[in-house]
Amino acid sequence: MRVALLGCGVVGSQVARLIVEQSDDLAARIGAQLELAGIAVRRPTRHPDVPADLLTTDAEALVSRDDVDLVVEVIGGIEPARTLLLAALNSGKSVVTANKALLAEDGATLHDAAAKAGVDLYYEASVAGAIPLLRPLRESLAGDRITRVMGIVNGTTNYVLSRMDATGAGFDEALAEATSLGYAEADPTADIDAYDAAAKAAILAGLAFHTRVTMSDVHREGIGDITAADIASAKAIDCTVKLLAICERVQGADGECVSVRTHPAMIPRAHPLAGVGDAFNAVFVEADAAGSLMFYGRGAGGAPTASAVLGDLVAVARNRVNGGRGAGESAYADLPIQEMGEVSTRYHVSLDVNDEPGVLAGAAQAFAEQGVSIQTVRQEGRGDAASLVLVTHAATDAALSATVRKLTALPFVRRAAGVLRVEGMAGE
Amino acid sequence: MRVALLGCGVVGSQVARLIVEQSDDLAARIGAQLELAGIAVRRPTRHPDVPADLLTTDAEALVSRDDVDLVVEVIGGIEPARTLLLAALNSGKSVVTANKALLAEDGATLHDAAAKAGVDLYYEASVAGAIPLLRPLRESLAGDRITRVMGIVNGTTNYVLSRMDATGAGFDEALAEATSLGYAEADPTADIDAYDAAAKAAILAGLAFHTRVTMSDVHREGIGDITAADIASAKAIDCTVKLLAICERVQGADGECVSVRTHPAMIPRAHPLAGVGDAFNAVFVEADAAGSLMFYGRGAGGAPTASAVLGDLVAVARNRVNGGRGAGESAYADLPIQEMGEVSTRYHVSLDVNDEPGVLAGAAQAFAEQGVSIQTVRQEGRGDAASLVLVTHAATDAALSATVRKLTALPFVRRAAGVLRVEGMAGE
Numbered sequence: 030m031r032v033a034l035l036g037c038g039v040v041g042s043q044v045a046r047l048i049v050e051q052s053d054d055l056a057a058r059i060g061a062q063l064e065l066a067g068i069a070v071r072r073p074t075r076h077p078d079v080p081a082d083l084l085t086t087d088a089e090a091l092v093s094r095d096d097v098d099l100v101v102e103v104i105g106g107i108e109p110a111r112t113l114l115l116a117a118l119n120s121g122k123s124v125v126t127a128n129k130a131l132l133a134e135d136g137a138t139l140h141d142a143a144a145k146a147g148v149d150l151y152y153e154a155s156v157a158g159a160i161p162l163l164r165p166l167r168e169s170l171a172g173d174r175i176t177r178v179m180g181i182v183n184g185t186t187n188y189v190l191s192r193m194d195a196t197g198a199g200f201d202e203a204l205a206e207a208t209s210l211g212y213a214e215a216d217p218t219a220d221i222d223a224y225d226a227a228a229k230a231a232i233l234a235g236l237a238f239h240t241r242v243t244m245s246d247v248h249r250e251g252i253g254d255i256t257a258a259d260i261a262s263a264k265a266i267d268c269t270v271k272l273l274a275i276c277e278r279v280q281g282a283d284g285e286c287v288s289v290r291t292h293p294a295m296i297p298r299a300h301p302l303a304g305v306g307d308a309f310n311a312v313f314v315e316a317d318a319a320g321s322l323m324f325y326g327r328g329a330g331g332a333p334t335a336s337a338v339l340g341d342l343v344a345v346a347r348n349r350v351n352g353g354r355g356a357g358e359s360a361y362a363d364l365p366i367q368e369m370g371e372v373s374t375r376y377h378v379s380l381d382v383n384d385e386p387g388v389l390a391g392a393a394q395a396f397a398e399q400g401v402s403i404q405t406v407r408q409e410g411r412g413d414a415a416s417l418v419l420v421t422h423a424a425t426d427a428a429l430s431a432t433v434r435k436l437t438a439l440p441f442v443r444r445a446a447g448v449l450r451v452e453g454m455a456g457e
Numbered sequence: 458m459r460v461a462l463l464g465c466g467v468v469g470s471q472v473a474r475l476i477v478e479q480s481d482d483l484a485a486r487i488g489a490q491l492e493l494a495g496i497a498v499r500r501p502t503r504h505p506d507v508p509a510d511l512l513t514t515d516a517e518a519l520v521s522r523d524d525v526d527l528v529v530e531v532i533g534g535i536e537p538a539r540t541l542l543l544a545a546l547n548s549g550k551s552v553v554t555a556n557k558a559l560l561a562e563d564g565a566t567l568h569d570a571a572a573k574a575g576v577d578l579y580y581e582a583s584v585a586g587a588i589p590l591l592r593p594l595r596e597s598l599a600g601d602r603i604t605r606v607m608g609i610v611n612g613t614t615n616y617v618l619s620r621m622d623a624t625g626a627g628f629d630e631a632l633a634e635a636t637s638l639g640y641a642e643a644d645p646t647a648d649i650d651a652y653d654a655a656a657k658a659a660i661l662a663g664l665a666f667h668t669r670v671t672m673s674d675v676h677r678e679g680i681g682d683i684t685a686a687d688i689a690s691a692k693a694i695d696c697t698v699k700l701l702a703i704c705e706r707v708q709g710a711d712g713e714c715v716s717v718r719t720h721p722a723m724i725p726r727a728h729p730l731a732g733v734g735d736a737f738n739a740v741f742v743e744a745d746a747a748g749s750l751m752f753y754g755r756g757a758g759g760a761p762t763a764s765a766v767l768g769d770l771v772a773v774a775r776n777r778v779n780g781g782r783g784a785g786e787s788a789y790a791d792l793p794i795q796e797m798g799e800v801s802t803r804y805h806v807s808l809d810v811n812d813e814p815g816v817l818a819g820a821a822q823a824f825a826e827q828g829v830s831i832q833t834v835r836q837e838g839r840g841d842a843a844s845l846v847l848v849t850h851a852a853t854d855a856a857l858s859a860t861v862r863k864l865t866a867l868p869f870v871r872r873a874a875g876v877l878r879v880e881g882m883a884g885e
Contacts (some may be wrong), residue, residue, distance in 0.1 A: 047600065047746060057789040058599050058667070153597060159747035161589070161597030169581060169589030172475060172767020239486070301753075318475060318764035319587035322754035325729075326747065336517050336746035339600020344784075353781020355876075361485040 030059065030346045031066040033097040033122075035088055035113060036104040037076055040127060040154070041068070043335035044101060045079065055339075064134045067091045090119040099345055101338060102126040103154075107134055118142040118150065123345040125338055127154035133244040136235070140358035149348055149355050151341035156229045157182055157310045159333030160326040161340070165313070166236040167356055173316040175237040178276040178451070181305050182229040184205075184329045186222035186252050186272040188212045190260075190293070191306045194269050197235035199257045212308050222251035226274045226291040232413030234276035234289040237314075239362035242289055248369040250292035262379045262447025266405075266420060268295035269303050273452060281367050284417045295377050296453040370427030375404070375454065377420050378433055379447035384415035388441050392417055395435040399428040419453060458487065458774045459494040461525040461550075462515055463541060464532040465504055468555060468582070469496070471763035475509065476770075482881070487774045495519045504527035520545040527773055529766060530554040531582075535562055546570040546578065551773040553766055555582035561656035561672040564663070568786035577776055577783050580771035584657045585610055585738045588754040589768070591667030594664040594742070594842055595784055601744040603665040606704040608740030609733050610657040612757045614680050614700040616640045618688075618721070625657045627685045640736050642837050650679035654702045654705060662704035662717040665742075667790035676797040678720035690807045690875025694833075694848060696723035697731045701880060709795050716795045723805050724881040759866040771879075798855030801830070803882065805848050806861055807875040812843035816869050820845055823863040827856040848879060 032048065034041055036241070048055065048065055056062045058235040069088035070076055076084060085091055090111050091115050092100050100117040102124065110131050114124050117143055126132070130314055132139070132155055143150035153163045156457050157180070166175065181187050185207060192203040207213040219225045227247040234242040252272050263270050270293050277288040296303050301323055305311040310328025348355050382388045389408065402422040409416045421429060437445045460476065462469055476483065476493055484490045497516035498504055504512060513519055520528050520541050528545040530552065532538050538559050542552050547570055554560070560567070560583055571578035581591045585608070594603065609615050613635060620631040632649070635641035647653045655675040662670040680700050691698050700720050705716040724731050729751055733739040738756025743749050755761040776783050810816045817836065824831055830850040837844045849857060865873045 043746065051600070051602065054602070054667075054790075058787055110736070159744075160750060161593035164592060164597050165589035169592050169768040170764065171771035172479070172483065172769075173764040174479065239482075309660060316587075316761040316764060318471070318767070320755045320758075320761055322588060322752070324750070326750035330748075332746040333748055336598065336601040336744060339746070340597040341600075343599035343686055344596055347784055348781065351781055353776065353779055356775055359486055362482075424664065 154337035184308030230274035581766035612736030658702035676718035
């Protein structure tokens with residue numbers, strides 16, 4: 030069973046190492062020897078540890094070679110990854126990939142090619158690194174009805190938010206610390222602006238709800254605007270702020286549909302996700318029969334991600350040895366995506382107000398006009414420090430953001446802070 | 458795709474319900490309609506909700522019928538389950554079972570029959586109910602080297618210990634409460650004496666270490682002797698007591714081997730397993746590349762267990778539709794089992810002692826004679842309330858239990874309490 034490896038960076042080098050080091054174990058588990066046929070890289074001189082005869086700069090030629098059975102892709106990005114994987118699938122090779130961006134952007138093309146060729150397309154490593162999550166969703170829960178997937182799937186932003194929460198630091202300071210420790214890349218846009226989390230949310234929603242979900246279906250908000258004051262506001266209601274990826278099966282106006290979104294949210298400190306610190310990932314899954322499940326572990330890093338790649342590699346190799354094929358794409362349900370405005374959420378808002386009579390009545394009126402019900406309200410401070418802290422019941426996101434716009438325009442409101450959605454609170 | 462269901466109790470009735478209620482979804486996911494061919498029960502009159510033409514008391518005839526493709530067994534126990542499943546496998550039917558006792562006692566016979574017939578034997582529901590755990594071990598981590606599986610896999614005992622910890626209740630009182638709430642069976646022996654946890658430990662160790670492990674390989678201690686004083690001793694060192702199933706890959710005198718055991722142990726309150734309350738289950742998995750993973754959810758109950766059965770049912774049905782077979786047993790490593798006496802653990806012991814000079818020196822001497830190193834020692838109280846609380850570093854279980862025997866025989870020791878192993882503490 031010969032493997033072509035595309036990419037030999039942080040993850041790829043670990044994949045190559047494990048294939049060699051665990052050679053005997055892998056052979057015993059697969060029923061055939063697993064061998065590296067070649068490794069496609071951009072600059073061969075940068076990989077002095079790899080036997081030179083394995084290295085090539087011609088990825089296209091490598092994936093087309095007749096002596097290659099399986100292709101592992103850890104380059105990332107849309108192109109040339111898509112062209113290479115399509116070539117591999119079309120020539121009857123099974124594919125293992127960690128490429129969340131490509132799967133979220135154009136997974137359908139890859140799935141169709143895999144189905145047509147009767148080969149496997151596995152991608153456990155694309156979401157939450159080493160944590161077995163996609164296989165449980167796709168297989169273990171295949172006889173259940175999943176209603177919700179909610180989790181922390183980006184380590185960089187979780188590190189930044191955890192530091193802000195622990196030290197009171199501002200966003201820039203916490204990000205600088207994450208960068209210096211290697212938790213954030215030189216250009217952290219994909220993490221901070223939640224492109225990474227959004228791609229993962231699309232993949233999770235697709236598996237959970239048997240529906241094709243792409244990047245453009247995902248409502249995306251990053252953490253760049255989160256301030257130390259937001260974190261303090263969260264603390265005042267015994268919450269912390271996390272960047273969440275949320276996939277829900279919901280009842281819309283025209284029947285069942287899917288909400289897929291990623292945004293920062295306050296969650297109660299007692300919620301199990303609140304305790305997930307550092308660069309760890311954790312995902313909650315709720316299903317009708319199974320109840321609540323949680324999966325926790327390292328969501329990134331070379332070795333953890335390589336572990337997920339190797340697990341897939343053993344599976345597709347075993348399928349090939351047995352002459353079979355694993356579960357393919359399941360998108361039969363084809364549920365519509367709910368508009369963000371129609372999504373039911375809760376809001377927290379902290380208003381700096383003039384210390385005068387009628388303030389609470391005026392604010393309450395603004396909520397009532399939009400049909401939004403207030404769960405708790407707290408008046409704090411006097412004089413220049415007067416503020417009104419409100420948490421709403423669940424209402425449509427459109428009504429809630431309209432309410433916040435109204436509130437900030439009221440004459441007695443000086444400033445709105447801590448305007449954040451609230452998730453995971455009891456009584457929703 | 459026609460299914461014979463053996464047993465229609467708490468789990469079986471949920472399996473039957475889900476097969477009927479989710480008929481369309483299951484068909485779409487499998488690629489073929491799933492249909493109940495028959496349900497074997499002992500007393501048909503007890504199942505008025507089930508169509509009478511499906512019920513039979515002749516399980517043997519049911520599993521041999523030509524129009525049955527798949528057999529689901531949720532009877533439990535060794536016989537007649539073993540005979541029925543062997544008949545099913547030998548006649549070319551794939552099997553899904555939740556029967557931990559049978560798998561731990563004689564899994565090899567079933568695995569051999571499945572391999573010979575080229576059919577599937579799946580058993581996700583046998584350990585930790587709805588929590589996807591066996592599939593991740595068998596497939597997701599198939600390319601990694603698992604070093605440890607440690608978890609809470611019995612809900613009844615976890616409920617009892619959690620109550621003792623929360624309320625200070627004694628064992629009998631907490632067990633009575635568990636019984637009245639339906640968390641404990643009328644005869645709770647299998648749970649309390651850890652037969653249930655031991656069977657699960659055997660199954661987990663087999664999968665994790667690619668080695669056949671049976672019930673008789675598992676060192677088993679239940680929670681029947683845990684007292685309110687033990688729980689108090691645990692609290693005094695910021696720990697709680699949990700019944701753990703532990704499977705470890707360890708370096709023995711003659712090379713690599715496997716330790717499999719289940720016993721109560723003190724674990725630090727900060728450990729994620731310490732927070733697992735009620736009847737929940739949670740399992741930690743450590744692997745070389747993946748690092749630490751945790752799985753959490755409902756470990757028992759009709760619907761959660763049925764969810765796991767259905768997931769397996771979809772998988773084996775899909776394999777049949779595709780003409781393939783899933784991963785079979787993997788026992789190539791064939792590692793020896795380490796004797797409990799050689800297993801490296803830590804001990805906590807709290808000694809009621811006479812308040813006189815030389816007590817600490819005398820106790821320390823008893824440890825030193827067995828080559829056991831003390832990590833912490835605390836002298837407490839005066840006069841009749843004098844006590845010595847010790848936590849050791851890791852040493853062989855044999856040396857530690859010999860030390861405890863010696864300590865309790867010392868003239869100045871009036872009583873030893875809180876003699877418990879300590880797990881999950883940093884610095885091991």
